Amino acid sequence: xxxxxxxxxxxxxxxxxxxxxxxxxxxxxxxxxxxxxxxxxxxxxxxxxxxxxxxxxxxxxxxxxxxxxxxxxxxxxxxxxxxxxxxxxxxxxxxxxxxxxxxxxxxxxxxxxxxxxxxxxxxxxxxxxxxxxxxxxxxxxxxxxxxxxxxxxxxxxxxxxxxxxxxxxxxxxxx
Numbered sequence: 001x002x003x004x005x006x007x008x009x010x011x012x013x014x015x016x017x018x019x020x021x022x023x024x025x026x027x028x029x030x031x032x033x034x035x036x037x038x039x040x041x042x043x044x045x046x047x048x049x050x051x052x053x054x055x056x057x058x059x060x061x062x063x064x065x066x067x068x069x070x071x072x073x074x075x076x077x078x079x080x081x082x083x084x085x086x087x088x089x090x091x092x093x094x095x096x097x098x099x100x101x102x103x104x105x106x107x108x109x110x111x112x113x114x115x116x117x118x119x120x121x122x123x124x125x126x127x128x129x130x131x132x133x134x135x136x137x138x139x140x141x142x143x144x145x146x147x148x149x150x151x152x153x154x155x156x157x158x159x160x161x162x163x164x165x166x167x168x169x170x171x172x173x174x175x
Contacts, residue, residue: 029127032057040089043081044123045074051160054078055134056085057124064088065095065133066124068114071159072139080107080137095135098166108144109137112163120162136162 016031017023035042041058054077055068067081067088080103087093095101097113117134118125124132138161140146141153147161 025126028123032123032127036061041085043078043085044121045077047074051158052077053120053160054081055121055124056081057121057127059085059088060124060128060132062089065135066117066121067095068117068120068134068136068162069139070136070162071157076107080109084137097135097163098168101137108140110146110165112136112138112161112165115163138165 017028020027032042036058039058040062041056043054044057045054046052051070052072052074053068053070054072054074056066059066067084069077069080072080083103084093084095088095095111097111099111101109101111103109112135114120114134114136117132121132121134124134138147138159141157143151145152146165147153147159148165153159
């Protein structure tokens with residue numbers, strides 16, 4: 001699934017693969033290339049009961065790192081990544097590992113460099129066919145604990161972190 005514009009011109013969640021069940025990966029990548037020419041980036045949502053995630057595809061083509069978030073519902077994931085991508089692409093906002101950000105007064109995020117983007121951003125890897133950088137936006141629980149803190153979410157939620165946090169660089173940035 002990805003964010004974009006549906007057939008009626010309405011912004012929202014689009015599932016091209018749902019609408020084209022017999023399509024090949026190459027056909028999807030062709031569709032993706034056409035979409036990126038128009039929209040600059042998309043958010044690819046990975047549906048999973050145990051490990052949902054979302055990531056951008058297209059920022060690398062703009063000279064920027066791709067973005068990733070794990071463990072959040074689809075709507076929030078898409079809004080978060082679209083907003084961050086917009087800031088990066090149109091306002092020259094630079095996200096750096098260790099930077100902490102507040103998103104819409106609800107989420108506190110820390111930027112973590114993704115160790116192996118090719119493993120975790122599979123469609124981006126198939127699309128680019130070359131090395132690319134990615135940053136994960138890691139969020140706190142309701143008590144403002146990070147996933148690496150003792151007591152995070154009391155074990156009720158999962159948020160895999162696909163990189164090593166650099167506590168030396170942690171600083172509060174954008175809001």
